[in-house]
Amino acid sequence: TRWLLAATGPHMYSDLKIVTGSSNPELAKAICDHLGCQLTPTLATRFSDGELRIEIGDNVRGDDVFVVQPTCPPNINRNLVQLCLMLDALKRASAGRITAVIPYYGYARQDRKVSPRAPISAKMVADFISVAGAERVVTVDLHAGQIQGYFDCPVDNLFAVPVMLEALRQLDKENLVIVSPDAGGVERARAFAKRLDAPLAIVDKRRDKPNQAQAMHVIGDVQGRLAVVVDDMIDTAGTLCTGAEVLLKNGATKIVACATHAVLSGPAIERINATEALSQVFVTDTIPLGEKLESCSKLTVVSVAALLGKTIHNIHTGSSVSVLFV
Numbered sequence: 001t002r003w004l005l006a007a008t009g010p011h012m013y014s015d016l017k018i019v020t021g022s023s024n025p026e027l028a029k030a031i032c033d034h035l036g037c038q039l040t041p042t043l044a045t046r047f048s049d050g051e052l053r054i055e056i057g058d059n060v061r062g063d064d065v066f067v068v069q070p071t072c073p074p075n076i077n078r079n080l081v082q083l084c085l086m087l088d089a090l091k092r093a094s095a096g097r098i099t100a101v102i103p104y105y106g107y108a109r110q111d112r113k114v115s116p117r118a119p120i121s122a123k124m125v126a127d128f129i130s131v132a133g134a135e136r137v138v139t140v141d142l143h144a145g146q147i148q149g150y151f152d153c154p155v156d157n158l159f160a161v162p163v164m165l166e167a168l169r170q171l172d173k174e175n176l177v178i179v180s181p182d183a184g185g186v187e188r189a190r191a192f193a194k195r196l197d198a199p200l201a202i203v204d205k206r207r208d209k210p211n212q213a214q215a216m217h218v219i220g221d222v223q224g225r226l227a228v229v230v231d232d233m234i235d236t237a238g239t240l241c242t243g244a245e246v247l248l249k250n251g252a253t254k255i256v257a258c259a260t261h262a263v264l265s266g267p268a269i270e271r272i273n274a275t276e277a278l279s280q281v282f283v284t285d286t287i288p289l290g291e292k293l294e295s296c297s298k299l300t301v302v303s304v305a306a307l308l309g310k311t312i313h314n315i316h317t318g319s320s321v322s323v324l325f326v
Contacts (some may be wrong), residue, residue, distance in 0.1 A: 003278050011097035012065035016316045019056065020068045021086060022237050023079040024288050026272070027103065027305055028068040034309030040065075041097060052078065062096040064316050066138075068308075071262060072287040080106060080125065083165040084132035091133030091208070092096035099315065100134040101308060103286035104261050108143035126150035138311055140286055140304055141232045141260040156313060156321050158261040160284050160304055161191055167282050168196065168228060168258065177201050177225040177252075179218075181243045189230045201227070203243040218244075223251035226274035233261035237268035244277035262289055262299070 016042045017257040025039075032039055039059030067090070069083040083100065090098050096218035102217055110121035122144070129137065130151055137155045142148065176198040180189035186202060194202045201220025227247045234240055234257070244255045255278050262283035272278060281296075283289075284304045293299055307324065316323050 011076075012094050013316075014062070017058070017060055017063045017065045017095075018068060018312075019065055019086060019090070021054075021079065021082040023072055023075070023082070024068070024070050024103070024285070025283050026288060027303075027308075029068075030097070030285075030305035031068060031101075031302060031309045031312065034306050036312060042086070044086075052082055052285060053087055054082065054089050056086070056089050058088055058091055060095045061091050062094065064097050064099075065090050065095045065313050066099045066101050066315075067134075068101045068103075070102055070104035070286055072104040072261075073106075076106040080128065084128050087129065087132035087134050088248065097135055099136040099138060099312075100129055100314065101134055101138045102129075103140045103304060103308065105139050105142055105147065106129065108147055111144040111147055122147050123150045132271040136315070137182065138308070138315070140284070140308075143232055156311060156315075158304075158307060159191070159325060160286075160307070161195065161286060162324075163302050163304055164230075164258050164260075164282060165192070165195055167300065168192070168256075171228070172226050173198065173224050175224070176252075177220070177222050177227050179203060179220075179227050179247065180227045180242070181229055181231050181239050185231055185304055188232065192228070192230050203229075203246060218246060218250045222247055225252055226254045226256065227252040229255065229257040231257070231259045233263050234259045234268060234281070235263045237264045237271040239265070240281075241271045241275045243276060244275060248277040254279055256280045256282070260284050260304075261286050262292075262301075264289070264292055274300055 018032050019040045019042050021044045024214045043055040047053055067086050071080040107121040107125045134281050138149055140158045141158045141160050144157050148157055178189050178193040178198050179201045180186045181203050201218055201222050203218055215320055247255050272295055281298050281301050285301055
């Protein structure tokens with residue numbers, strides 16, 4: 001036994017396996033295409049009483065298994081429970097290592113107590129995932145970076161900046177200004193501005209009620225420039241559309257937006273279609289858009305499949321993941 005451990009090392013696993021549920025199978029298939037492998041067959045249905053039924057359709061004993069399952073809308077709770085059931089199934093099937101690949105981490109905005117007797121939901125979800133069997137977590141653009149500390153296992157919080165930059169470099173870089181929609185997103189916007197060698201501006205925003213935002217004025221010069229509003233997600237699009245109107249009033253010639261997570265809940269699509277200030281919105285496929293993509297011509301989807309595929313490959317082979325944080 002000692003000789004075998006010395007020869008193979010303590011962290012050697014058999015095959016690489018990709019498992020997915022029903023939240024975003026298209027993204028999982030695209031990741032497999034980049035890795036040159038096939039999805040491990042998985043049964044993910046419901047019983048007649050509504051309970052979820054999960055069954056892994058292949059042997060995973062000793063394998064390095066990655067579960068691709070964003071806990072995204074419109075069925076956040078179902079997707080979360082489905083993820084936990086898949087993790088538990090793999091743990092009980094003696095998988096060598098189990099990594100939860102969660103491109104969109106649901107409940108991330110509830111990362112602290114904002115009122116008395118309120119839960120810290122992001123922490124509770126992290127506990128669910130850990131107890132279910134995740135030994136490592138991969139996610140993309142966490143709304144709050146400190147959520148990484150809610151896990152006792154390694155967390156790779158990838159940035160979609162390289163993916164978005166490929167799309168933004170097709171724009172007029174000579175007349176570009178990167179805009180943060182609020183003070184909290186300045187660090188993210190600065191990363192874009194640095195790589196595009198563009199100036200930075202900030203929209204001063206005051207939020208009176210949840211999902212309702214009022215933008216007041218712009219800090220920085222956007223006069224006569226192409227403004228690119230950078231955010232981690234678009235939910236109801238209130239912040240985005242109001243900010244675009246303010247930028248237009250302050251002299252911006254054109255406003256483009258880019259966000260990693262296209263939540264697009266409630267009146268988001270109607271608002272984006274209705275505003276003339278916003279000409280194009282770049283989003284990724286961490287959340288499947290379905291019919292929303294067809295109903296809004298301003299949306300352009302760029303894929304994070306290659307980024308996640310490289311990350312999975314590097315984790316499986318023991319290579320550095322930090323090289324992807326560029």
